[in-house]
Amino acid sequence: MSSAISQSVAAQKTFFIETWGCQMNDLDTQRMSGHLKLRGYRRVNDESSADLILLNTCSIREKSEHKMFTRLGYLRELKQQKGIRIGVCGCVAQQEGEAILSRAPFVDFVIGPGNVGHLDSVLDGDTRVAVDFPQDRRYDYLSLDRSSAVRAQVTIIEGCNKNCTFCIVPTTRGREVSRPFDDILCEVEHAISTGRGEIELLGQTVNAYTCPSSGRDFADLLRNVAGLAGVHRLRFITSHPAEVTSGMIGAIRDHDNISRFLHLPVQSGSSSVLRRMKRLYTRERYLEIVAEIRREVPDVLFSTDIIVGFPGETEKDFAETLSLLEEVRFGSFFAFKYSPRPGTAAPRIGSPVDDAIASERLVRLFALQESIEQETLRNYLGTTQEVLYEGPSRHDEAMSSGKSDHNWTVNFSVPARPEVGTMVQVLIREVRHHSLRGEAVT
Ligand code: SAM
Secondary structure: OOHHHHHHHHHOOEEEEEEOOOHHHHHHHHHHHHHHHHOOOEEOOOHHHOOEEEEEEOOOOHHHHHHHHHHHHHHHHHHHHOOOEEEEEHHHHHHHOHHHHHHOOOOOEEEOHHHHHHHHHHHOOOOOEEOOOOOOOOOOHHHOOOOOOOEEEEEOEEOOOOOOOOOOHHHHHOOOEEOOHHHHHHHHHHHHHOOOOEEEEEOOOHHHOEOOOOOOEHHHHHHHHHOOOOOOEEEEEOOOHHHOOHHHHHHHHHOOOEOOEEEOOOEOOOHHHHHHHOOOOOHHHHHHHHHHHHHHOOOOEEEEEEEEOOOOOOHHHHHHHHHHHHHHOOOEEEEEEOOOOOOOOHHHOOOOOOHHHHHHHHHHHHHHHHHHHHHHHHOOOOOEEEEEEEEEOOOOOOOEEEEEOOOOEEEEEOOOOOOOOOEEEEEEEEEOOOEEEEEEOO
16 A cells, blocks of 8 residues: 555544344445445444444344443443544434433434434534434435445335334334335346345335335335346345235246245234234234245245243243244244333233243244254255355355355355355255255256
């Protein structure tokens, strides 16, 4: 590096972002990072060398909030040593707003998810707390600092209109706002032009998408995005069971490049719990939806989210969750102990489940899923899977690594490393704990 360039790099302001939570938070980080780079900042991986530190927080469970205040305690010391700026972003920012400044006055600004496109207002000091939901969301995909060279996440709908009684998302991310259909297609085309052949459409209830001007729905969008040249694999997350339509299933069936991995959160296997959660479907309806999808798309693999210890959950309710797992045979899942959230209805509609009981249920749930997952993984032995090559394996440099259509990490040997982003056919030879191993075949 010439000395003039190294001096200008040294003079450049730096930022560090820490991200917790869901894919939407990940994408918000990519948006803020891209915007800061446009303003001349350089991203660093070490917070002690940053001039600006952003905590992009999650409030889905209480633990994440505690974690944030603990982190702020540490950053306060860093701020005392050197004059850094600290911004709290994400869902805890939205939920707590001004209260963060009362508890941690050394924080420079607080900005919620609805204001990610208005980062300048807090950076420039026009406001210290930006937690409204502006009409104009300013979504500048051209400046996105994409986190993956092979995959592009594309928001299609923000917010959530469901009122699940356990969930804080409608408070922290506001009402549903779908992006215009053509904007989404332009962003996907742009992502393809940068070499990203895997597209992941994002929304809290991604399948509630409706174009604000034309009324075109999620099925239309799937068909149009899947039809674009260069889209090798199309994923989307998170689908709500009550929004699954025959049009959406038909679009998946008709397009081989739409992933056969479907995340469909069920939350509980008990209709009584589902009613109190206001999930808008029963156990029977959920199983019907799964059966309908399997009829049309036989090679689909489902994953799900489960909450244990929801207020009033009995041992019988929990047994129904276990039996639902046995019946559907999800490839993978996320399971959480219920955590009461401010302003939600759940704490008022059932008596709390003893923490030790909820913990014990969670352990049983994981044990059952572990055995189902191992059995699922064994089914791939001897099959050939299409793998999107992402780079050397993290644990074994000699192996190459990528994701299969069913979202498994596949580590494989190959005589000559392909270009990152290439689809490779891999013969599966071995099953590991949560991954597969094999060798590339021509
Ligand atoms: N919008 C999606 C939906 O409705 O399925 C996902 C929302 S959230 C980001 C992801 C998961 O967190 C939920 O599916 C749920 O299982 C879990 N979750 C949400 N609120 C929770 C709470 N209060 N306690 C425990 N888990 C919770």
